[in-house]
Structures are given as structure tokens and as C-alpha cells.
Amino acid sequence: MSRQVAIVGVGMVPVRKQSADGLRQLGRNAILAALEDAALDRVDALYLGNMLADELSGQKHVAALVASHAGLAGIEAIHVRAATASGAAALRVAYLAVASGQVELAMAAGVELMSGGVSPTPALTRALDAKHEIPYGLTMIETNARLMALYLERYGAHPEDFANFAVNAHRNAVNNPYALFRKRVDLETVNSSRLIRAPLRLYDCAPICDGAAALILCPADRATSFCETPVQILASKVATDVFAVQDRDDPLALEAARQAGALAYGQAGISPADVDFFELHDAFSIMACLQLEAAGFAERGRGWQMAADGEVFCEGRLPISTMGGLKARGHPIGASALYQVAEIVLQMRGQAGANQLSRADVAMTQSVGGAGTTIFVHILAR
């Protein structure tokens, strides 16, 4: 009954520690780049992901603001959020809009400006529960550190087992012109990096940064009129978990990822073995590990081994973070999922440069809101 939906345009701005552009310029630049990519001068709707503009830019009406600044006043513009997965939420709504038959050309975009002078940490922490988590000293870092400590203890893994997540991400970011960190790191650098909050080291954590990315979606049966190699959205699914980590039966199960993944495999009619590569939400290396397990690529307790064995490298069994991931391309929160999908599109078009995968027919992406609370899964195919 639903219309099939395809992606026919992508736009990105380079991720930076401190962009010369403000929030609205970043958003506009990504939007204009996506329009140019699809040879369009307009879309019908903009669904915009952003998490932090309230506090960091004093700006709450961001979708209309960015639409107007991009010269698109008039169009539908809606701001969509799910904390750190806000970009994926925008993609989800754009998908629903086109699938519904109500919108022909939809843009899913994301923008985040974290360098505006206000510390982003308090605003980021608001992804957690203001009553039952934050007053007890929990932050995103503290929560992920506890998850990693619990994991190490339960499964007898070592912090060094996770180091290849960062090595892989940095190796791939070198060849991505939009990436923040374009330098290789070796295992020793990762393993001796500064402890942020044990067992998390600096290289276990994605950086604070600025960025924006945009995608154009249209009905699949019109896609080739905009784009030579459209990318099909085979599945779009979302699930949530019990809000606070400590209230879950098993904090390491990442139940929402398991559930959203199972629904997405069902919608796409595929199994994990059919996935050629996986753009996951490596905001923390423990989160990457748990996603590999919850998505069915590794046994529980063994996700780290796919990194340790090099299976996640571009030449491995299941490449992840093929253009640098959140860790090294950067994690401009509300834009991150749009970067992930834009990179998948480049891989499927054969435009991924030195990181071009030999098999890039089917990809999965995950985005994580909060500490595993909201998980978006999209499966794409060329």
C-alpha cells in the first residue's frame, strides 16, 4: 500500500570543530548542496533534525528559520527530534511523508552548531532523565562508561579489545573530504589516550563539532528522473526502550536496537547476512559494539571481536563507519544520521573514493537517541 521511496540527492558541509558559518548558514549550505546534487531548485517539504539550538543558539523554530534562509519560504517545514538521533527522526518523517503520497519531494536535513560559545554538555545531558538520572550525576559519558564497565566485567573483555573501532574510523576518515579528523591513529595511540571516565578513553568518544547534511527523497518510480543511481529505502523502523538504563532488564541488551532491527529486516525481507555494510552510531565504542550484537552481526559479548579481528574494516566481512563514522567524520548530533545515509548513498553510487567498497548493494544504518533509548534503523539498497 505504501509508495516505495528513494533518495535522489545528498548534500554535506565539512564537519568542523568551529565552523565559520552559523546555524542557518550551515543548514542552508547542506540544503543547497543536496538540491544541486539532484538538479532541483525546490522541494515540497523540509524535515529538519536538530537537538541543541534551543540552548546553544537561542533558537527554537529552526526548521522554518533554515527553510526561509535557504530561500524556500512557503514550503512545509517541521522540526523533528529524538535527542541524539534527531537526524534519523527527520529521515523517518521524510520517509513517511513520501510513502504517504502526500509529499512528492521531501528533504530530510540535519544541522548542529556546538561551537557557539555555550558549553554543550548540559544541553547534551538533557537527553537523559532530569528526575531520575541527571540529579545522580549521570551524563552521556558517565552512562556509556558504566555500560562499558559492566560489559567488560560480564564478558571478560578488555578495553584494548575496542581500540580497532577508533583505528578503523580514523583510517576511513582520512579519505573523506567532509570528515573532521583526517589522520590515522594506531592501536597504541588509542590505548594510551587520555582517560575521560574509566574505562572510556578519548578515542572511545566521538567529538563535539559543527555540521549539516541533507537528503532528498522522492517516490521510487520517479527517482531516475532526478538521479542516475537512486538509492531505495527498503526499511524504516523505530523502537524505544524503557527510558533509563538502570530500569532495563538487561542494560547491555540494547533491546530497542534488537527490536527495530528485527522489524527492519522484516520490512526489507532480508537477514543480517544480506547486509554489505553498516553505518552505526559509534558515539562511543561500547555503543558500536552493542549495536553489532543487537543487529545480529555478532553473538552477545563478542561484538568487540569484529573490530579486533578487522572484520569491520573496509576490506572486512562487515565494513562499518566507512567514511569515518561519528568517531572520526564527527558527530554534529542532529546531522549525524544524515551524514551516515549520505555516505551510504555515495558508496552505492560508486563515489566513495579511496574507501569505495567492493560490495555496496545493501546497507543498514542505526542512530541512537540517548543511552539506547530510541533506535532508528534504515535499510538501503541500490
Place this chain on the structure above:
Amino acid sequence: MSRQVAIVGVGMVPVRKQSADGLRQLGRNAILAALEDAALDRVDALYLGNMLADELSGQKHVAALVASHAGLAGIEAIHVRAATASGAAALRVAYLAVASGQVELAMAAGVELMSGGVSPTPALTRALDAKHEIPYGLTMIETNARLMALYLERYGAHPEDFANFAVNAHRNAVNNPYALFRKRVDLETVNSSRLIRAPLRLYDCAPICDGAAALILCPADRATSFCETPVQILASKVATDVFAVQDRDDPLALEAARQAGALAYGQAGISPADVDFFELHDAFSIMACLQLEAAGFAERGRGWQMAADGEVFCEGRLPISTMGGLKARGHPIGASALYQVAEIVLQMRGQAGANQLSRADVAMTQSVGGAGTTIFVHILAR
């Protein structure tokens, strides 16, 4: 191609100046009331409107938080915003979700807690442009005062001509158990009320308050299994304007309302004459007046006359704010549009009590994000 969509459940909590419940409890109570109304114990997705929780509740991941607190962990939950029209944005996304065939039972809900101890004014002002409006002293009140002053000057109207907007709203709120202000006011009280910022008086402005409301949407062809009198969504449309009022060709044209209205009339296949009643966004009486004009119910410059002549009363030609409107039922921002639609549903079911309209077959509702920047129009029918 789209599925037809119907509303089969509504839930509201009483609007209060200071609720005894917190953000999550308000949201849960509205959700549980809507579930009970439709005799359901679960939906597939929650699209939640909220504007101010970031600053006022220190909480950014509100859709998942409210879903979890309502016992719905697992479901899709997405936070949807368009500043002061955030509730309508949630309804729009819920409509798209069901129309797409991807979601069977969707909840559109809204919650706002403004009494938490932090002044809401700075956060509310962030509906405007942080670069080109707020630094020049503009607030939502200042902007609406200027619009009203410009209107009075251009059309030779008088502030007293607007007084019946408040009289009507308060008259109708008396009979609404969920309304904040359940007392009549007369013209003299309105016209002698405190000047907030000339020409705006106290009774030209909707109050700061707490509230939550929820709707359940499903495919129209399944609606009668949940509800005796389902309400059909005949049209759902959104348009934006150039962001800042001073940059528009004609600040009094409310161009986004005209455009979204025209699109909605087209989708529904009706004209203004077919609309039995109109739940509009009377956050300020000037905004109510401009909406009557932009939606085609009054000539430009004559919207106030529909109030002055009593045409907007429940017994008039085009009843508005039939359960009190934003002015007297209250304007808990992210929930307001859901209250509007819930009230339309009650009218169409014949459950509007003393305010029951004699003709309630077709209704329009508008919600305004910012100073006329984003306008949502929904047309409903029984």
C-alpha cells in the same frame, strides 16, 4: 493513493495555571485518557508536540520519556516541533504515518509545563529570530502588538472592535470542564483590562499554563471498530512564510495561512462556505482576526467585524473557539492544537455539552508557529 485517516480517540487533562503533575505525568494522563476513549491499551507510535521542556524542564528527549512513563516503552516515539504550533506538527506527522500505510495506530499528543519555576518568556521568545528579531527587543507580545497597531492604522479599526474575541472565548470556556478560565467577561472588562503593550490588553492575550492532550489516529476503513463516530481528516497542510515579520511584503497578509488554507480546501474538496466552525489560534486577538481573513471567511481588514457582529459565537454564522479557544481554555503551547482537535471531535460526536453546535459536520483548525511563520491547517468532518 494515500490511505484515508480518522480520529478515534481523544484525551485531555484540565488546563491549569500550575498543575500538580509534572511534564511526564501530564503527558501520560492525556495518553491514557485517549487510550481509554478508544478502548485500546496500546498504539504503534507516539508523535509528541512540545516546545519548552528544554529550558523549563531540562528535558530534551521528551517523546521517549513520556512513552516510557505511560507504559508504552517499545513503540516508535518522535518529538515534533514548529515553535508555538508544535502540537499541530505532531498531528501532521501522525497523519502522514497512518496515511503512508506504515503505521496502523498513531497517537498525536502534546504536552507543555510552563509553571516549573523558570520564567517561560525567554524560551517562548526563541520562536523568533535570535539574530534579526530578539536583539531588537522583539518578543511574541511585542510582535503581535506591532501587527495590531499596523492593522488599526491601515484599516481604521479600533481596539474595542476586537473585544468580542475574548468575550466569546470566555463565554464558551464556562462550559468546558478542561478549560482554565471558566468565567464570563463582558465588553467593558475586556476594554478596560490592563495594557500589556499597547494596543494589546490583557484580554487580547492567551495565558501561560500547563496542559496535555492526545488523539488516536487510524485508517478510516478500520475506524468504526474503535469508535462509534470517527472523525475524518479531510485535509492536512502546512506552509511557511519568510521568517521575520518585517521581511514580508505585507505583514498583515498572513500569507502562510492563506497558502495552507488554499491547499487544504483543495485537498478536502470544499470551500470556506462549507466550514461549519473554525478552531483558530487565538493566542492574540489580532492573530484570530488575521486568520479569519486569510482563511477566506472575511474580507481583508474586516475580520474583527465577525467578532463585533457576534458571527463567531456558538449561535453565529461561523463559531470559533467553541470550547474557549487558546484565550480561555488556555494555551499550553505544544498541546494547544491537540486540544483544538479534541474539541472538534467532541462537537462532531455531539459531546460538547452546553456548547454543542447545531451544525458540526465540517470544521477547520489552524495553528500558528511563531509570528505567522508556520501555519498548519487541518480540515475535519464526521
